[in-house]
Amino acid sequence: xxxxxSMGIYVxxxxxxxxxxxxxxxxxxxxxxxxxxRFDEDSLTMAVAATLDCIKxxxxxxxxxxxxxxxxxxxxxxxAAIIAASVDLSEDTRTxxxxxxLRSGTIALSSAMDAVKSGSANNIVVVASDCRMGTGKSQxxxxxxxxxxxxxLGNSEVIASxxxxxxxxxxxxxxxxxxxxxxxxSWEERFVVTEGYLNTMERIxxxxxxKYRVAxxxxxxxxxxxxxNRSHANLARRLGFNLGTQVQDLIFQSIGNTGTATLPMxxxxxxxxxxxxxxxxxxxxxxxxxxxxxxxxxxIGKFQEKMKEGDRKQxxxxxxxxxxxxxxxxxxxxxxxxxKPPSVTCMWRERKSVLAFYGNRCxxxxxxxxxxxxxxxxxxxxxxxxxxxLSDKKGRIFTYAADYLTSSKDSPALIxxxxxxxxxxxxxxxxxxxxxxxxxxxxxxxCFRKLGQRGGVxxxxxxxxxxx
Amino acid sequence: xxxxxxxxxxxxxxxxxxxxxxxxxxxxxxxxxxxxxxxxAGIGLKEIQxxxxxxxxxxxxxxxxxxxxxxxYIPVTRVENMCATGTEALRGAAYAVAAGACDIALAVGVEKxxxxxxxxxxxxxxxxRSTMGTNGTEIQLSPPAMFSELAFRYFEKCKVDIDxxxxxxxxxxxxxxxxxxxxxxxxxxxxxxxxxxLNAPIVAWPLSxxxxxxVSDGAAAAIVTRTDLAKNFRADPIYIKSLTNVxxxxxxxxxxxxxxxxxxxxxxxxxxxxxEAGIKNPRGExxxxxxxxxxxxxEMVIYEDLGWTRSVREDIEAGTFTLKGELPVNTDGGLKCFxxxxxxxxxxxxxxxxxxxxxxxxxxxxxxxxxxxxxxxxGQLWGGIACISITGNSLG
Numbered sequence: 001x002x003x004x005x006s007m008g009i010y011v012x013x014x015x016x017x018x019x020x021x022x023x024x025x026x027x028x029x030x031x032x033x034x035x036x037x038r039f040d041e042d043s044l045t046m047a048v049a050a051t052l053d054c055i056k057x058x059x060x061x062x063x064x065x066x067x068x069x070x071x072x073x074x075x076x077x078x079x080a081a082i083i084a085a086s087v088d089l090s091e092d093t094r095t096x097x098x099x100x101x102l103r104s105g106t107i108a109l110s111s112a113m114d115a116v117k118s119g120s121a122n123n124i125v126v127v128a129s130d131c132r133m134g135t136g137k138s139q140x141x142x143x144x145x146x147x148x149x150x151x152x153l154g155n156s157e158v159i160a161s162x163x164x165x166x167x168x169x170x171x172x173x174x175x176x177x178x179x180x181x182x183x184x185x186s187w188e189e190r191f192v193v194t195e196g197y198l199n200t201m202e203r204i205x206x207x208x209x210x211k212y213r214v215a216x217x218x219x220x221x222x223x224x225x226x227x228x229n230r231s232h233a234n235l236a237r238r239l240g241f242n243l244g245t246q247v248q249d250l251i252f253q254s255i256g257n258t259g260t261a262t263l264p265m266x267x268x269x270x271x272x273x274x275x276x277x278x279x280x281x282x283x284x285x286x287x288x289x290x291x292x293x294x295x296x297x298x299x300i301g302k303f304q305e306k307m308k309e310g311d312r313k314q315x316x317x318x319x320x321x322x323x324x325x326x327x328x329x330x331x332x333x334x335x336x337x338x339x340k341p342p343s344v345t346c347m348w349r350e351r352k353s354v355l356a357f358y359g360n361r362c363x364x365x366x367x368x369x370x371x372x373x374x375x376x377x378x379x380x381x382x383x384x385x386x387x388x389x390l391s392d393k394k395g396r397i398f399t400y401a402a403d404y405l406t407s408s409k410d411s412p413a414l415i416x417x418x419x420x421x422x423x424x425x426x427x428x429x430x431x432x433x434x435x436x437x438x439x440x441x442x443x444x445x446x447c448f449r450k451l452g453q454r455g456g457v458x459x460x461x462x463x464x465x466x467x468x
Numbered sequence: 469x470x471x472x473x474x475x476x477x478x479x480x481x482x483x484x485x486x487x488x489x490x491x492x493x494x495x496x497x498x499x500x501x502x503x504x505x506x507x508x509a510g511i512g513l514k515e516i517q518x519x520x521x522x523x524x525x526x527x528x529x530x531x532x533x534x535x536x537x538x539x540x541y542i543p544v545t546r547v548e549n550m551c552a553t554g555t556e557a558l559r560g561a562a563y564a565v566a567a568g569a570c571d572i573a574l575a576v577g578v579e580k581x582x583x584x585x586x587x588x589x590x591x592x593x594x595x596x597r598s599t600m601g602t603n604g605t606e607i608q609l610s611p612p613a614m615f616s617e618l619a620f621r622y623f624e625k626c627k628v629d630i631d632x633x634x635x636x637x638x639x640x641x642x643x644x645x646x647x648x649x650x651x652x653x654x655x656x657x658x659x660x661x662x663x664x665x666l667n668a669p670i671v672a673w674p675l676s677x678x679x680x681x682x683v684s685d686g687a688a689a690a691i692v693t694r695t696d697l698a699k700n701f702r703a704d705p706i707y708i709k710s711l712t713n714v715x716x717x718x719x720x721x722x723x724x725x726x727x728x729x730x731x732x733x734x735x736x737x738x739x740x741x742x743x744e745a746g747i748k749n750p751r752g753e754x755x756x757x758x759x760x761x762x763x764x765x766x767e768m769v770i771y772e773d774l775g776w777t778r779s780v781r782e783d784i785e786a787g788t789f790t791l792k793g794e795l796p797v798n799t800d801g802g803l804k805c806f807x808x809x810x811x812x813x814x815x816x817x818x819x820x821x822x823x824x825x826x827x828x829x830x831x832x833x834x835x836x837x838x839x840x841x842x843x844x845x846x847g848q849l850w851g852g853i854a855c856i857s858i859t860g861n862s863l864g
Contacts, residue, residue: 337590342604350603369722377719399620399728402673403613405588412672415609417617417721417728425724427607435673440620451604461605 002116003161003294005060005123005154006303007268008053010046011147011255012037013432015316018142024319025137034256036317037131037146039325039409040431040449043069044079045460046148047129048086048448054125054150055087057306059157064094064124066112068104068260070177071131072097073450073458082460083127086448088356088389094121102175102286104128105149105260110290112153113162123154130259133326135183143228144184145256149264159303160271160280160294166208169288170200193231197285201225201235204289205281212293216240220278220296221270223248225263225285272307274300312468315432324409333407341455357391357446357462359424368423388424390446391462395420397442402435414438418464432465443467471744474863476562477698477705478690480509483819486686486806487655494526494580495536497687497812502537502576505689509701513537516691517570521546522557522577523811525590533576543570550846551760552713553577554688554814555855559711561692571693577816578687579809588612588683589810612680614849615763616672621728622769626780634674636784637764638665641678641804643790644761648801650831655684656805665764679764684807688815690822695863704826709745709839709858712737718851726850731766734773734845737854742775745858747839751776751795754858755837756824758817760845761802770843771797791832799824799832810846817842818857825861837861 014036022029037046047067055062065087067080080095098104098111105128112124129148134140153162174196175186186192201224209216216222222241226232229250236247248270251262258265263284270280278296283289323329350371352358359370367378368388375382395418402412414430416438430438431449444464451459482504484497492500498521506513519542521533530544549556554577561573581589588610623633641660648654660678668676698705714737720726738750747753759774761767768780776795777783789797800806800820803813821840823829829837839860846853 335585335587336608336610337584337586339606339608340602342602346603354603354605367723371722373722377717377722398724399617401609401613401616402670403610403616404669404671405610405612406608413608413613415607415613415617419724423724425721425726427609427721429607440624454604457604459604 001158001161002113002153002155003158003297004151004271005157005159006054006058006152007271007307008050008057008150009147009265009268010049010053010149011035012041012046013313013315014038015314016319016322017316020319021142027137030139030142032253034142034145035147036322036325038431040451040463041131041146042073042450043071043129043131043148044073044082045448045450046131046146047079047083047127047150050129050148050150051083051087051125051127054127054152057303058123058152060123060154062089062093062123062125062152064112064115064121065089066096066098066108066124066126068098068108068126068128069130070100070102070104070259072099075179082355085351085355086460094124102259103284103288103290105264106284106290109151109153109292110165110167113165116153116155123152125150125152128260128264130261132259133183136328140184143252143257145258147255147258147261147265149261149268151264151268157299158297159300160274160296162292163295164208164212164293166204166211166291167288168204168207172196172200172287193227197227197231198235198238200289201283201285202238204291205239205283208281208283208291208293214279214293218279219246219281221248221274222246222281223263223266223270224281224283226250227257228252271296271300272304276300309468334405336405336407339454342457342459344457352387354461356389359388359390360385361388361423368420370424370426390420390424390426393420393422393424393446394467395444395464397438397440397444398425399440400430400438402438416444416464418444428462428464430465431463437466472562472566472711473709473744473746474707475566475695476692476708477695478708478818478822478859479693479698479701479705480505480507480511480691481689481819481822482508483653483688483816484686485653486684486809486816488582489685490582492685494532494578497578497580497685498533498536498576501578501687501689502574505574505691509691511572511691511701514540515572516542516574517572518543518561518564519574519576520557520560522548522553522575522814523579524548524550524553526578526580526811549853549855551762551808551810552814552844552846552853552855553811554816555711555818555842555844555857556713556814558690558815558818558857559713559855561690562708562711565692565694571697573692574689575692575815576687576689577812577814579811580685581683581809582685589808610672612675612763613672615765616675617728618769618849619674619765622765625729628781630674634666635662636781637679637768638662639784640761640764640767641665644798644802644804647791647799647832648805651801651805654801654805655682655807656801675763675765681762681803682805682807684809686806686809686812686816688812688819690815690818704861706822706825706859706861707863709860710741710856712741712744712856714740714854716851720850728849730769730773731845731849731852731854733852733854734770734843737856738774741856741858745839747858750774754795754839754841756799756821756834757795757797757841757843758800758802758820759797759843761798761804762808766845767797767802774843791834796834799829799834814842814844814855817844818859821859825859
């Protein structure tokens, strides 16, 4: 049996109320709110967070990692490898990026399914993540949200089996983004929705039902993509699904359209509520479509228990802060020296301590140290260490600084001295924390973040944030 | 162990005015400080047998000293130890004389910070690694932010809340500005009030802008010789009792355990220096001290680190460290009024102690001077370079 073995979702803590956007532009609000990745997040860091959760909840160590996004931080260079290194997967993990199409998430799922089916992999995490931008005043600016979702496929301990799949392509220019453009553009809405979305999705969904001889009424849930609530409802009516009971809501009201992550996020939402033996129809759209028929197994109940965690905090930001975070307004930095670009050789040599946040522990005296040392800082023993991972440890703020002098989009920059549970201390930037919140002894957890781009190199590292 | 006590004497010193010296170059500052020192010692440039230059950002190699002074084919060394660089240059010169490698040596410290256009100085990377390349994860912590990390835990240790603590810090700034107001060489010569310090913009909570030292240009220089030759140059040479350098293993951030309420290198350097100088009761025996008040919180911690107080609060309130107090500290205005041109600061402090010990302190003169101390801390709180000099106006 091949199917879903685990899932993880990451949505940023920050929210932009659509009323706030419409206030700035004097346009009509689409209602609800959208998520906003902080300036130290991008599709890659969000993918790391979702993948870590997926691995934590799942029964297997993955042997494959596929990354799907239209906003990969590098145009040339694999993001999946950075993610795999950051979540501490072994070198023999199969990695791939699936990019360019908004359907990349389900294209990657199809490929993962085939790989598992063929026996070349046992458990592949597919992580879809996007951080797209619409121009100021556009519908897209209100519609888009940022987020990531990871789904692992395997051949045992399956919570929902894949019973069938169907794909088609369609050459259709509805929304697109050219190389070098920051903003998504699109053709006129009527054409995009009626000829593009509705007709293509009708073909793909009826196609999969015909292929496997399933009637609409047999599905406990249908999960399909929609560009907006109205078109989504129209399609459901056309295909004869019951909007009230069968159709999975779009995540538009509280999150927004998260690009490649939209449909997999909806699927996760459906599985969180699913019961054993439920049949679920899944259909994604863009440049054609992908459809899957899933059957929920007995293992779902136990998994749903594991996923029940406290809600993360939500922080509402102003439109001006959003503009600053996205570099949409030129702004002045403090008069401080520029940081030197990182040395690539140095990053490579220290990749395990940078990307997976490993320190080491002295085998003689047990002292945990970060960064990893060769001579023990406590007992001066030489080269007698074991690797010790800190990224998964919680910690407490021993002391901190609120620095108004460094260049940060949110001034003051918060820097904490973190003492880790089980030993070890490191000085870290603190993220997702307002200056008034920080206290001595505050409990923190680690998260993977973007430090910025210097010398053309994307620079990532771990930061601390208030523990959930 | 052999010690340097009373083997070397300072026979001449020079110090430029510190400040925003837009019309002076690094070379100008080196020349002005060196010539004042030579004139003070009554020697010419040609009599210098070896020279040390201390600078962090304002020069590379010995050529940055030999070129402006046109030194003629003598040994010249450039040293760098962050904020302790000036004292390090003096150490090099003094130890060379003590070793018998030369009879007359020059130490110059210089820094020109105001040509960069920056606010404050460039931070060294927190991890303290090579400046040629890092893995990109070093935290860009500004110096005031680093020292602000001391405040929370030190206030807690002293059992004062943030508001009381900030007031004590402000008293230190007010004291140093009062001293600086009497010093024509200081960058800032204005008096401050506690309210002004408390109400200045916050730079790194709980430190306001006026808890921070200024950013300045400046240079200072010293001429040293063997004690037995010193009186050939002047009647009132100043004798070196100790020149201590203590460097930590950079352990305290790597492993934890550091309390952020003291600086270990300060404590250890003072113990070594007192032992070498034969000082048993520093508070009673020292006549004057110039300490590293880069930020008021550091001066506050130093009072305890260097063994001068059991209750910082009581002593600040009693005025122990003011000009008229039991142990006057930073009588020239300190880093607070001179700013901190890194390479120059240690020698600028020595200049004040030298003049005080000679009874040339003018309106800032301390009573019955006998022994004086200078103190610098370079690097980081959790891994630093502490340099202490103790000098006296008599032998033994």
